[in-house]
Amino acid sequence: MRHLIRAAAHTLAVATIAVATIASAQGRCIRAYGTPACNADAIKPVFEKTGWRTTSINQITFRVAEPEKEAAFYVALMGWKLRSEDAKRVVMDVGDWGTVIFRRVPVDSFPPPAAGGRSGGGGGGGAPRAPVTAVVEGFGFDIEPWNAQAVKAALEQRGMKPVADNDGKGFESFHVKDLDGWDLQIGNGQGWAKARRTSPANAKGSAPAPFESTGWQTVWLDHFSYGATNYKASVSFYMNLLGWGSTYDEGSQNELMMADVGNIIIRGGNPLDPAFGQGRARAAGSVDHISFGISPWDTDGVVAALQKRGLVHTIDTSDGMEIHAAQFKSYHTRTPNGYNLQISYNTLDTRLNLAIAVNPRRPGNK
Structure with a gap:
């Protein structure tokens, strides 16, 4: 019984x-x-339409306490490929269409686990939930047509404050905040999207595979x-x-x-x-x-x-x-x-x- x-x-x-x-x-x-x-x-x-067209994902960026473990997990489970790994971040290719960046941050920069309860719900008693030490902090997209000065002017006309983020090698972009302060990057397609097209992601990670x-x-x-x-x-x-x-x-x-x-x-x-x-x-x-x-x-x-x-x-x-x-x-x-x-x-x-x-x-x- x-x-x-x-x-x-x-x-x-x-x-x-x-x-x-x-x-x-x-x-x-x-x-x-x-x-x-x-x-x-x-x-x-x-505001009025810009007339722009989204052509590709540039990046999805996470704040992560242990980026190497996170990367090894996605390689084994989801088939992602490691592009680079260093002390500050891990960069991964998602198929031929996306790039994910795991940016290392201190574990104490995340809030402590809430009290037990339903996942994603309110409080509730019981044991603490498992800690969450990975948070998406922004994403970026590429657009057409691209003209840096025209894009900047269009953003400013719509009340945004664009911040340039260029690599000096052909990639141009601006970061802006959306209505809730979310970080949105708008680029010309010559960044991570170009890297996915022109060079393989074949780096070796430092963390062992968590499973088959x-x-x-x-x-x-x-x-x-x-x-x-x-x-x-x-x-x-x-x-x-x-x-x-x-x-x-x-x-x-x-x-x-x-x-x-x-x-x-x-x-x-x-x-x-x-x-x-x-x-x-x-x-x-x-x-x-x-x-x-x-x-x-x-x-x-x-x-x-x-x-x-x-x-x-x-x-x-x-x-x-x-x-x-x-x-x-x-x-x-x-x-x-x-x-x-x-x-x-x-x-x-x-x-x-x-x-x-x-x-x-x-x-x-x-």
Whole structure:
């Protein structure tokens, strides 16, 4: 009898974690369409369109306490390749389309673990959560057309204060802050994107592999999960600045297509909600997780590979559907530095599956 009770308790705990993950992954308006809090009407654009087009990802930069361990994990699990490693940072290629930089920072620069409770949720008693010592601090994209003086002028005309970041070898860029103070780099495509095209990433890392390679390849940036104070204003900012396209406005979030680079879900407060600005809000100017599409994908094989490597994981189909039947299929796990990594089956060709899965249920539809 005791073993049955223990098994039931374990099943309940796993189910609770899975539900918590699903709840945190989907928009809060998926089944509240048309309510005042989920007003999906458009707002006035924050500024006029630049006419620019996003052509590539330059970089995604993390602050990390132990970058070597983080890099070894991504090599073994996700098939990333090491481009360089030194005392200050580790640079990795993600397929032929992305660059991730793990910048070393002191472990005490991160807040201490919160009290126990649901992952990504509020407080709660119990033992402290595992520490999170990896945080995304910025990202950069390349655009066309490029003319440094014209780009600078356009940024200034829209109220930004561009800071030049050039390498003296042909790469030109500007850093600006978005509406929540997030670091956004806008470049000419002659930086990390050029390096990926012209030179192989074949450096040797100092940290041992944490486990046997999965053989997976990371083929797609499924989405950034980006928190904003005012999601509608942030959506307008990125669409009009970088030429990104909208999939839908759910009432608490909007999934944008970053040209053919990947997707981003911008989540946060709704300025048309009568209760906007009241109560607890999502952390603004932060990427709480990133979802990457892998190949090959096998729903049962992926979870078996995670289990074999001792990785804690949760199912995320976003709408609560059983994963084999779901429109969107993914799992979450944690990296050695505690970052929330999502692994999905989405690719460029199936990039709208998540948007379809969480598109608000209109009255009369379940």
